[in-house]
Amino acid sequence: MQYKSWRIAIAGAGVSGFATLGHLVTQLRDRTETPIQIYLFQPERTYQEANLTEAQQTRLAHFKALDQQNPIGSGQVYDPVQPALFTFNGSSAVRGFDFAQQRFDTANYFNWVQANRDLLAALYPDFAPERGQQRHRAHTLDDLHGTSPRGAYGLYLDEQFRRLLAHLPSHITVQTIPQALQSFVPSKQEVHVQTATASYWVNQLVCATGHRFAPIRPEWQGQVFSAYPCDRYGAELPANLTIVGAGPSGIEVALHALHNLGVERVSLVSRRGYARLPQIEPAVPYTCPWLTRQQMQRNPTAQRAQYLLRQSLLTAYQVSDIAYPGWEAMLHIEDYGRFLADYLQQVTPAHPLARLARPVMSFYGQTKDLLSSEEQVKVRRLLSSMKHLFATQSLAGAELMLAAMQAGRLSLKAGTFLTHHKTPTIAWPSNEQWQPNSVILATGFDSQISPIYSLAIAQGAGVVDDDGKLVVNSITGALINAYGTNTNCYRTAGTSLSSVNQQAAQTAKALVRQMVLSPET
Numbered sequence: 001m002q003y004k005s006w007r008i009a010i011a012g013a014g015v016s017g018f019a020t021l022g023h024l025v026t027q028l029r030d031r032t033e034t035p036i037q038i039y040l041f042q043p044e045r046t047y048q049e050a051n052l053t054e055a056q057q058t059r060l061a062h063f064k065a066l067d068q069q070n071p072i073g074s075g076q077v078y079d080p081v082q083p084a085l086f087t088f089n090g091s092s093a094v095r096g097f098d099f100a101q102q103r104f105d106t107a108n109y110f111n112w113v114q115a116n117r118d119l120l121a122a123l124y125p126d127f128a129p130e131r132g133q134q135r136h137r138a139h140t141l142d143d144l145h146g147t148s149p150r151g152a153y154g155l156y157l158d159e160q161f162r163r164l165l166a167h168l169p170s171h172i173t174v175q176t177i178p179q180a181l182q183s184f185v186p187s188k189q190e191v192h193v194q195t196a197t198a199s200y201w202v203n204q205l206v207c208a209t210g211h212r213f214a215p216i217r218p219e220w221q222g223q224v225f226s227a228y229p230c231d232r233y234g235a236e237l238p239a240n241l242t243i244v245g246a247g248p249s250g251i252e253v254a255l256h257a258l259h260n261l262g263v264e265r266v267s268l269v270s271r272r273g274y275a276r277l278p279q280i281e282p283a284v285p286y287t288c289p290w291l292t293r294q295q296m297q298r299n300p301t302a303q304r305a306q307y308l309l310r311q312s313l314l315t316a317y318q319v320s321d322i323a324y325p326g327w328e329a330m331l332h333i334e335d336y337g338r339f340l341a342d343y344l345q346q347v348t349p350a351h352p353l354a355r356l357a358r359p360v361m362s363f364y365g366q367t368k369d370l371l372s373s374e375e376q377v378k379v380r381r382l383l384s385s386m387k388h389l390f391a392t393q394s395l396a397g398a399e400l401m402l403a404a405m406q407a408g409r410l411s412l413k414a415g416t417f418l419t420h421h422k423t424p425t426i427a428w429p430s431n432e433q434w435q436p437n438s439v440i441l442a443t444g445f446d447s448q449i450s451p452i453y454s455l456a457i458a459q460g461a462g463v464v465d466d467d468g469k470l471v472v473n474s475i476t477g478a479l480i481n482a483y484g485t486n487t488n489c490y491r492t493a494g495t496s497l498s499s500v501n502q503q504a505a506q507t508a509k510a511l512v513r514q515m516v517l518s519p520e521t
């Protein structure tokens with residue numbers, strides 16, 4: 001290639017932004033000698049220090065002393081300062097990125113952990129077997145399949161970023177800019193990106209700004225908190241706390257409140273009153289004969305999907321030699337504590353639910369295009385009614401949760417948080433309403449919250465794909481699958497490290513392809 005120079009902006013330096021950068025450098029390393037300038041936008045993070053636990057404060061002080069309180073790669077999810085109880089779901093999730101060695105694997109992170117045991121023991125005392133303080137036997141740095149803090153992974157990513165910088169080829173320059181990207185307007189050859197104080201012209205932009213959580217109404221200030229970042233609450237929490245949402249976030253935040261924040265009792269409220277079961281990696285590859293695209297082709301309806309799901313459960317239980325509790329019992333759990341305790345006793349990598357997790361999780365993606373939009377909604381509803389059986393919470397988290405339930409400190413309740421009420425209100429299934437005095441919302445991501453893209457759209461930005469279609473979600477303004485050669489704006493996001501890796505590799509490939517095809521600048 002013969003260009004004079006090429007500029008790329010990446011907004012967000014969480015794992016998605018970092019992985020995009022890594023794949024980009026890998027793919028451009030020997031491909032060109034054109035000078036390439038990459039801007040990485042990541043606003044500095046601040047903490048409400050009074051709400052941090054002692055171990056968190058020690059970590060923060062350590063990073064401040066080294067002037068490393070803004071690590072690159074960790075983003076929101078792998079923030080090194082967050083509680084050690086915010087963990088990884090064992091080896092299924094822990095993937096290592098090493099773009100200096102050009103590797104993506106599990107052993108890599110594990111090797112890094114082993115090489116940094118002394119540092120991790122000092123920074124994460126409740127995970128350090130050396131000090132005998134770990135909360136759970138599976139909270140270990142010894143075992144590749146054990147559960148380790150997500151924060152430790154953030155430290156690992158930051159170190160990988162530094163290694164990447166040290167191994168950059170001479171034609172690539174990376175500049176981190178400690179500011180948020182506020183808007184962008186793409187034009188034919190370039191994208192105009194703006195922060196609060198500066199603007200830049202780049203050839204390509206990648207948005208990797210992460211998840212957006214449910215907003216907190218101004219009237220709820222001091223009474224309702226979002227689960228993350230968790231240093232926004234602490235001292236204000238009452239002895240009896242309500243957490244809405246019983247997925248992995250609700251559970252880890254409940255454990256943080258009970259173990260670290262002096263909360264005596266937590267009520268975990270979810271629509272059905274169940275939490276997610278821990279999901280473990282299946283021991284043997286299991287081919288599910290029922291939940292397949294082929295089976296749906298004949299009759300692509302939600303009713304058929306339900307039939308297939310029921311058959312799958314029955315068959316998986318039969319091959320596992322575990323008594324099948326029946327469809328109704330799995331869908332309508334009478335006593336969740338009992339159900340969880342039974343599950344924890346039986347669970348092995350050969351458990352029927354472990355075998356079925358992948359087929360069920362990928363079912364919608366595989367069959368979506370066969371379904372009418374009405375049937376799509378129904379199938380999503382069906383899968384969501386089974387979600388508690390096929391989740392990604394860690395085994396250690398579930399055992400700690402059960403212990404808290406048995407100690408009477410944690411209870412699960414069926415209820416709905418009414419987001420449109422000015423006073424925080426929960427409606428029980430009886431239709432009675434209750435106004436809790438303090439609530440943490442762990443209700444997950446909200447696609448209705450507009451990120452920076454909508455501002456760009458309002459300013460007249462048109463983003464099109466190869467077919468000339470607008471690749472922007474008209475409600476959220478978010479870019480969708482923008483891998484076409486006609487667009488110079490891209491998006492990387494993922495709901496697991498594997499999907500982040502895949503998306504980042506794909507985005508980098510699209511960026512390089514577009515760069516190669518572009519006329520000389």
Ligand SMILES: Cc1cc2nc3c(=O)[nH]c(=O)nc-3n(C[C@H](O)[C@H](O)[C@H](O)COP(=O)(O)OP(=O)(O)OC[C@H]3O[C@@H](n4cnc5c(N)ncnc54)[C@H](O)[C@@H]3O)c2cc1C
Pocket residue numbers: 011012013014015016017041042043074075076077078087088089093179180181182208209210211249452492493494495496497498500
């Ligand atoms: C609580 C939680 C637990 C999870 N646990 C796991 C797990 O165990 N295993 C797994 O595989 N996956 C897990 N995931 C999935 C996770 O979403 C992905 O693995 C991945 O971490 C998402 O990273 P990200 O970089 O897209 O987002 P983030 O980590 O949110 O990073 C986005 C970054 O962009 C920055 N940013 C935001 N707006 C702007 C702006 N305008 N300009 C510049 N920068 C901006 C933010 O400050 C942040 O640093 C978890 C997700 C959550 C929310």
